Amino acid sequence: MSATLLDQFIEPFAACLTPDSAAKIASLHADAATQARVDELAERANRGLLSETEKSEYDQLLAAFHFVTILQAHARKLLREAQ
DSSP states (O other), X not given: OOOOHHHHHHHHHHTTOOHHHHHHHHTOOOOHHXXXXXXXXXXXXXXXXXXXXXXXXXHHHHHHHHHHHHHHHHHHHHHHHHO
């Protein structure tokens, strides 16, 4: 599997993780308000109803979630290897 550009960007950060910090990162979740906003924007996007401002906000939220998801994958890998 080839690494994406984002994976390559995240790798130096992931290399700094300790088991404790990896566990904290692996357990991160969006707060209820943020998740509700993402759900709302996703619903509007699926219906083709996003304004340009909402599209920009949604794109930024998705990028942030993608970043955290990849970092969490690295953290979980570190935790598996530490066992």
